[in-house]
Amino acid sequence: MSLINREKLNQFKHKASDMLNKSLDQHVNLAVTGLSRSGKTAFITSIVNQLLNEGSETHLTFFNPVHQGRYIAAKRVTQKNMHVARFDYEQSLSAFEQNPPMWPEPTTGISEIRLAIKYQPKDSLLKYATDMATLTLDITDYPGEWLLDLPMLTLTFEEWSEKMVALLQESPRKEFAANWLEKVNGIDPFQIANEDEIATLAKEYTGLLQIFRRKLGLSVIQPGRFILPGELAGAPILEFFPFVGIDDIDGNAYQNADDTSFIGTLRARFLEYRERVVKKFYKTYFLKYDRQIVLADCLTPLNNGEASFQDLQQAINMIMESYHYGQSSILSRLFSPKIDRLLFAATKADHITSEQHPNLVALLNQLIHGTKQKLNFDGIEMKTLAIASVKATENGTTEHQGRKMPVIRGLSLDNNQMVTLFPGTVPDKLPESSFWQQHQFNFLNFAPNKVVAKHQVLPHLRLDQVLQFLLGDKMS
Template sequence: MVIGTIADTLTRGVESVTGTVSGAFAEPTIRLGVTGLSGAGKTVFITALVANLLDRGRMPQLVAQAEGRILSAYLQPQPDDTIPRFDYETHLAQLTSDSPRWPEGTRAVSQLRLSLRLRPAGLLAGLQGPRKVHLDIVDYPGEWLLDLGLMDKTYGQWSDRMLTRLPHRPGGAKVAEALRAEDARAPFDESRARTLAQTYTTALHQARRAGFSDCSPGRFLLPGEMEGSPALTFAPLPPDPSAPRNSLWREMERRFEAYKRRIVKPFFRDHFARIDRQVVLVDALGAIHAGPQALEDLRATMADILTAFRPGANAFLSQIFRGKRVERILFAATKADHLHHSQHARLTAIMEALTRDARDRARFSGAETQAMAIASLRATTEATLPHKGETLDVVQGTLLDADNTRGKQAAFHPGALPDDPARLLAPAREGAETWLDEDYAIMRFAPARLSLKPGEGPPHIRLDRAAQFLFGDRL
């Protein structure tokens, strides 16, 4: 596979040797990748995780904490001088102020190092002094992760895929029709290329707002300093392998290859290929609310994401000879606090079904995987209210208005998720446009005002269990 070839270059091999040897005989480092598509809550996850590792009163499911072996935790400068630091302090201040607000989402790669001082475990613990373990958290946009799947595709293959998918998305049919009608054999014209790229980019933004997941290329949504560059000025066109030189098709093909070579490949080499633990955050509730087609798109995207990982066991010698492999992958359905706890098991079951193909592939390669429903920062409380002569389990919180300001207090019941995930996934696979039984509503809640006791981190749901699965074994 092309991605595997990239990661196993000589440069990567030398880095593996030096990094592995120093890590094995000095202070071990766990490199945790955090990603998820827009709105899944990456920034809040990292902020809440770090806050709850610094003040561990709400982390009973982290075994090292429960056993009293974590002596201290502290932040250090990130080890990579060329990567921006994750702005933990600013994000925490926004979440814990008198008028708390959600921080801005991830727009580029950032990193944070948290070091833990631990008392050893086992029979020889009394003969050993405390040891250090470094947790390097790498935050990157999930949209960029989707780009890794482009490495195995030609421009023609990618174009055919996207032109097939566009008609099933809001407003996408007209865009697909216009792109298919374009004369790809005509001489290349820069202004025409920019118009086509902008039209396609607008369709991607519209699809993302409608809850669809596969919106590649990811840099079209988050271009950063690359905005307007030729590598980001192309669009899918009907495959035409016989198109002449200097035609619109050939130049689009060249720019697609430049995008892979200049943008996707360096990201994989410099950041992604060095990760050994990964959490993929998923707004499954948002996809369910958006409808069956959005849910099926999410399922297919989760399967595609695993083609970008290099899952497998991180044995010492295998690290030296073939580079690191992702050992553990957690697929976490976020915003579990939008549901009463009586429905959390159903959300977890839906997440397991959504990621079944992806998790089976990872397990076959030797990686451990798990699906879980979490809330990085709990924004609601639970209540049971009378309703039409019966009782209804609801969540209560402060609503977020359309302009992102704090609104009124409200109690909310989103609809009962089915016991059997197939009741959602089957119609989604069959192309249904709406749910037959029930519409699944969602609300946007503002962060709750917090009053924390000394030693307590922000309230959450299963963040400690997520931490235990991701790196508890290394503590």
């Protein structure tokens, strides 16, 4: 080919590539969620770390663009939504560089990070026009607790109060809630509302929710925003609570109670919360997501026991509602979300020996199976995986009574000693009550490995499969 022709062809390729880049879908909004401590920050830090440093010993064998040698490079670019906090990648990564290395700090609200990923297209139309395409990836981290509020949209204040009070009256919540329940029960619903009294009772209710989450390891927290208020911390819209004994109130008097009465104030704030907080989150953020990964720490609730595990199951059911787009769903009646791929990942799989991983996936499948059958997930492709975003243990075997036993080995966060242990068997289906009497789990907290070199990648389990499911088709 003559020089001139070659130049012309290159110019044509450039132009065509520009046009195609504009017309083809080269942008993915990936949302990462999960209840507090489920591993969101560690996950995003590791994914970004793998994508930025691909080539320096990342293990991304199952991610096709890498496996097929078409992955070129990724870099961070300025995010588009200036009003959303930046996901602080450098700070999270620097935790692993400390001496001794640490886990990143807990986070509270929503944050974002944007990457531009360059790759060579293989199958898509793009390959005829360009040798190199760019996928813009926005990753958003938001608390799973915010999804727990979705069911509130279909409930009246009376219905919500009844549900929440019933929950507070059951063990293990009731041991902590008894005093509060008694206090609210003694209030005349039609007395003139006292702002300070309402603020104090709301604070105490929030305190109970914190205890349920942090001390009892429970997952059903409503309103979820109360424990992770983000920018709403201290705002009066978060000052309400379920009213005790609402079914004993005269229906007419309740309907006629105005906003100056105690019950009227609670009801008005509940309605305002539904509109301005719950609906607003779905409209402002949720509708924009294309792909979603929900992280679930199933191991800590297994470790905590039956009540904690059952609560996780109920919370997963509540979270699943957000992806149920059938005609009768709350979401499709209100908005039209567009998520087309949903990945459920059981995190911290490095806490168990590798032959237990299939059980962990089976258990997670069972946890979401019930809802999957009841609800309609038309148009959403789903997958479940057991992952470790930042692998902190090694696998090995040991001799026990003449038999080989699988073990894990890592540095315990509790006493800073190297430990070798078999943490226990993970049930492959939802455990029956009798199971809890016989089984003991021993899931310790492990310290992460130290990152020493600048481009050192974080060790992980199956993040390549995560990337393939969430991005593979967009980079074909």
